[in-house]
Amino acid sequence: MHCGFCTATCPTYQVLGDELDSPRGRIYLIKDMLENKRIPDEKTVEHIDRCLSCLACMTTCPSGVNYMQLVDHARSYIDQHYKRPLFDRLLRFALAKILPFPIRFRLALVAAKLARPFARLIPSKSLRAMIALAPKNIPPVSRNDHPQSFKASGVTRKRVALMTGCAQRALNTDINDATIRLLQRLGCEIVIAKGQGCCGALTHHMGKTNESHATAAKNIKAWRTEMENDGLDAIIINTSGCGTTVKDYGQMFRNTELARDAEAIASITKDVTEFLAELELPEYKTQDLKVAYHAACSLQHGQQVKTPPKMLLKRAGFDVVEPADSHLCCGSAGTYNLLQPEISTLLKSRKVQTLEATNPDIIATGNLGCMMQIGNGTSVPIVHTVELLDWASGGPVPAALTNALETQSKNPKLL
Numbered sequence: 001m002h003c004g005f006c007t008a009t010c011p012t013y014q015v016l017g018d019e020l021d022s023p024r025g026r027i028y029l030i031k032d033m034l035e036n037k038r039i040p041d042e043k044t045v046e047h048i049d050r051c052l053s054c055l056a057c058m059t060t061c062p063s064g065v066n067y068m069q070l071v072d073h074a075r076s077y078i079d080q081h082y083k084r085p086l087f088d089r090l091l092r093f094a095l096a097k098i099l100p101f102p103i104r105f106r107l108a109l110v111a112a113k114l115a116r117p118f119a120r121l122i123p124s125k126s127l128r129a130m131i132a133l134a135p136k137n138i139p140p141v142s143r144n145d146h147p148q149s150f151k152a153s154g155v156t157r158k159r160v161a162l163m164t165g166c167a168q169r170a171l172n173t174d175i176n177d178a179t180i181r182l183l184q185r186l187g188c189e190i191v192i193a194k195g196q197g198c199c200g201a202l203t204h205h206m207g208k209t210n211e212s213h214a215t216a217a218k219n220i221k222a223w224r225t226e227m228e229n230d231g232l233d234a235i236i237i238n239t240s241g242c243g244t245t246v247k248d249y250g251q252m253f254r255n256t257e258l259a260r261d262a263e264a265i266a267s268i269t270k271d272v273t274e275f276l277a278e279l280e281l282p283e284y285k286t287q288d289l290k291v292a293y294h295a296a297c298s299l300q301h302g303q304q305v306k307t308p309p310k311m312l313l314k315r316a317g318f319d320v321v322e323p324a325d326s327h328l329c330c331g332s333a334g335t336y337n338l339l340q341p342e343i344s345t346l347l348k349s350r351k352v353q354t355l356e357a358t359n360p361d362i363i364a365t366g367n368l369g370c371m372m373q374i375g376n377g378t379s380v381p382i383v384h385t386v387e388l389l390d391w392a393s394g395g396p397v398p399a400a401l402t403n404a405l406e407t408q409s410k411n412p413k414l415l
Contacts, residue, residue, distance in 0.1 A: 003062065003063070004022075004024055005060045005061065005062060006022060006023040006024055006056075006057035006060050006061055006067075007019075007022045007023075007024065008060065009056040009057060009059070009060045009327055009328070010022045010023055010056065010057055011052060011054060011056070011328050011329045011331070011347055012050050012051065012052065012343060014328065015343060015346045015347065015350075016050075016343070018047075020043075020047045021047055021050055023051075023057035023061075023065075023067050025047065026047055026048060026051060026071065026074075027065070027067070027070060029043075029044045029047055029048065030048070030070055030071070030073075030074040032044075033074065033077070034073070034074070034077060039081050039082065040077070040078045040081055040082040044078075045078055045082055045084075048071065048074055048075065048078060049339065049340065050340060050343060051071055052297070052329050052331070052333040052336050052347075053068065053071060053072075053205055053333060053334075053336075054297035054298075054301060054328075054329040054333060055067065055068055055244075055297060055298075055301035055302050056297065056301050056327050056328065056329070058301060059300070059301045059304075059327070068248075068302075069251065072204065072205070072207075075205065075206065075207030076207045076208075076209045077207075078207055079206070079207030079208055079209070080207075087124070091126055091338075091339070092206055092208075092339075095202065095206070095335050095338065095339075096202065096203050096206060096208055096211060099166065099167055099202050099335070100166045100167075100197070100198035100200075100202055100203065100215060101166065101198075102145075102166055102167075102169040102170045105166070105167060105170040105171075106138060106141075106170045109134050109135070109138050109170060109171075110138065112130060112131045112134035113134055113136070113138075115131050116131055116134070119131045119132065125341045125342065126338055126339060126341060128341070129337060129338050129341035129344070130338055132376065133337065133338070133372055133373075133376060135171060135372075138170070138171075139171075139172065139173045139174070140173070141169075141173070142169070142173035142176065142177055144173075144176055144177050144180055144192070145164040145169050145173065145176055145192065146192065147192050147193065147194035147195075148191075148192050149189060149190065149191045149192070150180050150183075150184055150189065150190040150191075151184070151189055152183075152184055152187045152188050152189045153184045153185050153187070154187055155187055156187060156188070156189050157186070157187035157188060157279070158187065158188045158189070158233040158234065158279075159188070159189045159191070159230060159231060159232060159233055160183065160188050160189070160190055160191070160232060160233055160234045160235065160236050160275070161190075161191050161192075161193050161196075161223055161226055161232050161234075161235045161236065162176065162179060162180065162183075162190050162191070162192055162235075162236050162237075162238075163196060163199065163219070163235060163236065163237045163238075163239075163242060163246070164176050164192060164196070165198075165199075165238075165239050165242055165368070166197060166198040166199075166202075167202075167368060167369075168238075168239055168368045171368060171372065172368055172371070172384075174384075174387060174398065174399050175238055175239075175368065175384045175386060175387065176238065178384070178386050178387045178389075178390035178391075178395060178398075179236070179238050179272055179386050179390075181390050181395050182276075182386060182389055182390040182393060182395065183236070185393055185394065186276070186279050186281070187279075188279075190236075191226055191230075191232075193222040193223055193225070193226050194222060194225075195218055195219075195221060195222035195225075196218065196219045196222040196223065197215055197218055197219065198215045199215070199216065199219065199237075199242040199245045199246050200212035200213065200214075200215045200216035200219075200245060200252075201241050201242055201244070201245040201334060202334055202335060203215070204216075204245060204252075205334050205335070206335065212252075213252065213253070216245075216246075216249060216252060216253075216262075217253075217258060219246070219265070220249060220253070220258055220261050220262050220265050221261075223235055223265050224261045224264075224265070227264070232268060233268070234268050234269070234270050234275055235265065235268055235269045235270070236270060236271075236272050236275055237269060237270070237271055237272065238271070238272040238366070238384065238386055239366075239367055239368050239369075240271055240296045240298040240299035240302065240303065240305075240366045240367040241296070241298040241302075241334060241367055241369060243269065243270075243271045243298065243299070243302075243303055244298040244299075244302030244303055246265065246266065246269045247266050247269050247302075247303060248266065249262040249263070249265055249266045249269075250262050250263035250265075250266040250267075271299060271303055271305050271308075271366065272366075272385075272386050273299075273305065273308040273309040273312055273366060273385060273386070274303075274305050274308050276308070276312055276386075276389065277307075277308035277311060277312060281312055281315055281316070281389065281393075282315075282393070283315045283316075283317070284315070284316045284317050284392040284393055285317050288319065289318055289319065289361045289362055290318075290319045290321060290358070290359070290360045290361045290362075291313055291318040291319065291320050291321070291360060291361070291362045291363070291364050291388065292321050292322070292323060292355045292358045292360035292362070292363045292364070292380075293309060293310055293313060293320050293321070293322055293363075293364050293365070293385075294323070294326070294330065294351070294355060294363055294364070294365040294370055294374060294382075295309070295322070295326050295327070295365075296365055296366050296367035296369075296370045297329045297333070298367060299366050299367065300326075300327070301327075309364075309366055309385050310322075312385070312389055313364060313385065313388060313389070316388060316389050316392035316393070317392060318362075318388065318392075321358045321360065322358075323351070323354035323355045323357065323358055324354045324357065325350075325354055326354075328347070328350065328351070329347055329351075330347060330348055330351040330370050330373050330374055331343065331344035331345065331346070331347030331348045331351065331373060332344070332348075332367075332369035332370050332372065332373035332374075333369070334369060337369075337373055344373070348373055348374065348376070348377050349377065351373075351374060351377075352374060352377040352378045355374065355378065355380070356378060356380065360380055361380075362380070362381055362382070362383060362388070362401065363378070363380050363381070363382040363383070364382070364383055364384070364385045364388055365382065365384065365385065366384065366385045366386075368384070371383070371384065375400075381398075381400040381401050381403070382400060383398045383400045383401065384398075387400075
């Protein structure tokens with residue numbers, strides 16, 4: 001904890017230059033607060049709130065400090081012992097009661113669209129950020145997200161459960177659809193388990209432990225049922241923030257009656273690219289397109305999945321490039337871009353600048369939050385990695401690319 005290597009990779013320290021906005025500084029604050037069992041003060045809460053939980057510090061740390069567990073414990077403690085200002089409490093309550101529920105989230109997106117013409121009149125920066133991030137077009141509900149099974153094309157090699165997510169079901173239904181098609185082609189039977197829902201990450205990182213554990217427990221029970229009935233080779237997750245949380249279920253439920261099931265679930269959970277790499281995706285020949293790969297923090301730092309996405313894109317025939325400082329966060333980080341819009345905007349600008357400097361035809365990433373954040377700051381079409389892999393192997397052209405063609409003609413290679 002003393003060496004300070006983490007300060008070189010901490011996004012908030014990079015933009016703010018304050019030691020207390022580095023992992024080392026926050027650990028000192030957390031240690032003082034917890035060991036002395038004191039009521040959190042405004043200063044401590046401010047610096048803890050500014051943490052993105054990007055976990056770049058854990059990748060860098062030579063001592064193996066588990067910062068993720070420390071900051072999550074601190075947030076839970078703060079939620080129990082600190083009385084936030086009224087607006088902050090209401091905002092966090094609304095986020096916890098809306099984002100994890102697709103139908104409620106869709107209604108909120110409609111409200112945001114209606115409020116967009118009046119956004120400048122709204123005094124709250126957080127509310128203005130919510131309105132700005134809302135997509136212009138809300139996709140129709142996908143029936144593929146309902147509980148059901150999809151047969152493999154040809155011989156069945158694996159049986160897997162697909163986590164459909166919560167926000168993703170409202171913001172971008174193409175990602176799950178592309179994942180299902182691709183897995184089917186590769187010989188996988190896919191089940192959408194009855195009873196699954198939000199992974200619990202959004203509420204977990206806001207310190208709302210009871211809420212996050214309640215939703216996570218539903219997933220554990222739903223997947224346990226599938227494991228007991230017909231067996232599962234893997235639980236596939238295509239939103240890396242969710243994957244980091246589900247892989248941590250064993251830790252989250254270690255002292256509960258669900259401990260054994262939670263550990264079993266976590267042990268077979270894989271990011272979709274991690275799983276595809278094991279299946280040995282065939283090589284495909286595609287158009288000569290340069291893809292700038294943005295490594296989502298939750299994937300490269302949280303799950304330590306770094307090589308598979310780039311390797312798969314190359315096997316699919318794409319020219320893959322990476323931006324400078326690829327280890328730094330784009331500023332999305334779950335609800336961070338809504339709760340800390342100023343810092344989030346700074347990080348987004350940095351990330352967009354480095355991505356555009358590679359002069360890409362397409363930007364690809366493995367996390368919906370990153371897609372929304374970066375897409376809000378660039379005209380370069382941005383898609384999920386699995387959408388490109390699906391396209392390369394015979395699927396439809398990703399919607400983001402067709403939309404780009406309708407609005408701009410500067411890149412004939414996308415035709």
